[in-house]
Each structure stands twice: as C-alpha cells, then as structure tokens.
Amino acid sequence: MGLDRNDMPIMIAGMDEAGYGPLLGPLIISAVAFELPGSLGDEMPDIAALLAPAVALRPPLPHAALMVADSKLVHRLQNGLVHLELASVLAAELGCRSAPPTTLEHLAQSLGWQANCPLPWYNWKEAPVPRWADEGTLGITRSMVKSRMAARNIRLSMARTAVIDEHQFNQLTAKTNNKAAVLSTHGMMLLRELVDRCGQGDAWIVVDKNGARDRYLDMLMRTFPEAMWRVYQESPLLSRYQWARPEGVIRIDFQQKGEQACLATAWASMICKYVRERAMEQFNIWWHSETGSGVKPTAGYYSDAQRWLAEMAPHLERCGPPTEHWIRTR
DSSP states (O other): OOOOGGGSOEEEEEEEEEOSSOSSSOEEEEEEEEEESOOOOSSOOOHHHHHTTTEESSSSOOTTOEEOSOHHHHHTSTTHHHHHHHHHHHHHHHHHOOOOOSBHHHHHHHHTOOOOOSSTTOOGGGSBSOSSSOHHHHHHHHHHHHHHHHHHTOEEEEEEEEEEOHHHHHHHHHHHTOHHHHHHHHHHHHHHHHHHHHOSSOEEEEEEOOSSOOOOHHHHHHHOTTOOEEEEEESSSEEEEEEEETTEEEEEEEETTHHHHOHHHHHHHHHHHHHHHHHHHHHHHHHHHHHOOOOOOOOOOHHHHHHHHHHHHHHHTTSSSOGGGTSOOO
16 A cells, blocks of 8 residues: 555755856756655745754854854854855755765765866865864764754755866866856756655755846756656746646745745755865965965955956966866856
8 A cells, every 4th residue: 555645754855056156166057955844835844943943044053063064154254164065965964874084085975976077286185074063062962963953854855966077167167158158057957856756745945046037937947857746836936836746746946035035945055165265275375385375365256356366366377277267157
C-alpha cells in the first residue's frame, strides 16, 4: 500500500548567488533544502521559529546559536565571517551527510563543486576549514542545531554549490554574449536537481531574483519539458509558478529579497558568500606571493577591482595567466 500524500514531508528549498556583478573572482550559486512535516498551504512554514533558539535571524544571538540571514547583512557584522563559516560547514555536514570538512577541497566534495580549477590561486586542497570559527563554537552550534532539528522532525536534506571560475565564466559568456545566460543555465541545473530530489510530496522553492526579469516560464519549460506550469503571478517583486504533479505539487517563487522570505534561501546565500570570500582570499594571497607587492587586497567588485588592477599593472605582464582568462569580460 502506498503512502498517503499527507504522510509525505514537504520540501522547503531556496537558491541564491554571489559574484554575478564583480570584475574579478568566481560566480557562486547554491541551493539548500529542508524536509519537514506539513502540507503546501498559502503561508511559508516558519522554519526559523521551529528551530529557535538554535537558529536565529538577527542579533543578539543566544549562546552559540546559528545565525541564518541575508549574507550581505551577516557579512557586515563584527563576527560575520564566523557566522558565514558556521552555516557553510554545517550545511555540508547536515545536508550532505559528510564528515566535518577540514579543507576547502573537502567542502567542495561535499557541496558538489569541482575542486580542480586550472587557475593557480584556487588551491582548495591547502585551504583549511574552519578558517574563522573555532572548533569549540562549531561543536556547540552543531549539537544545538542537530538536537533542535531532531526534536522538530526537520531535516536539512540537500546542500549544493556550483562554482564558475573566471575563465569558465568568460568562456560561457562568449558563447551567448550574455552573462545572464551563465547564471540562468547553472541556476536551472540546480533547480532541476532540487525538484528531482523532492520525489514524493510537495515542494516550495524560493529563488532570489537577480536583475529585471519577471517572466521565467520559458526557462521552466526548457528545464522541465514534462511539466504543465500554472502561472500565478509575474511581477517585479514576485513571479510564482506551480506544477501539480501526481506525486505532489511543486511551487517555485522567483522573489526579490528571497532571503527574507525563506530560511533555505538565506542559508544558500550564506554558503555563496562564504565560498566567494574564501576564493577571493586565495586570489589575494597568490598575487601577493607572486609579485611581492604591497597592494591592498580586493574583493573583486567593479570599482575596487579597477583600483587593484591599476595598482597591480606593473606586475601583471610578468605574472599569472593571460588576463582574458581571469578578468571578467562582462
């Protein structure tokens, strides 16, 4: 006898990116999914409330609580990098059922991105994890979150990350002359994986909107040719689509400030920011080592990247790969 739909868990999932606009560094896209009891209704389940006090949305935090919020807000906090790291390491452990990662290569293996980047500064194998969080805090936070998830019958069922390095980004952009296509292609691949992971039961997926696009039906139809999508709304703030499968309903929101609407989207945002911060740290360490210059490190965003490139100009001709391999063309 098959299970009744009401006995199946609901999937609440989110996706976000970091590094779409910068001139230097990789593009990162992540997806996070929870499974929990319930059914698909009009209101998003408040997972943060269910997991409190082990998970908090804002300071002040209970002792060793995991903060999960928009990564831009988290990064600005005094201990922002610690919070980003805690969220990313725990996502790998809980969402991928992996051992605690000890290097970025281990984290890559857990979260699913390729760790064999040809660019010389991305030496994932030698980059330690944790980098900013101490093992004691990590252990307490891990115990708190796992205990609360067990008590509420909530499971972090998936955590995945795609890393598109600068060379790959330029190659893909050259094929379409449109960098938005790079983001949408890899984003839809992760979205397909989320839906495939859902299996039986309902799912609600919140994708943080990037750019001015309001209509996503064509992208969904290409990604899910077997689906019959119903369009509920298409607007600058929210574009909502639903697929009523025999196995369960799939609802997908493309939403402005999706991190505020869905804890899974915020968690994905934090993983993206953490991976990009670690990538740019390696970038700056490598260039400093190769050139011996005292040029101030860069986060890779356009204005500061232009400053860094100008100050590094005397060294660039003799160091590193051809500029078209690592400076973003768009």
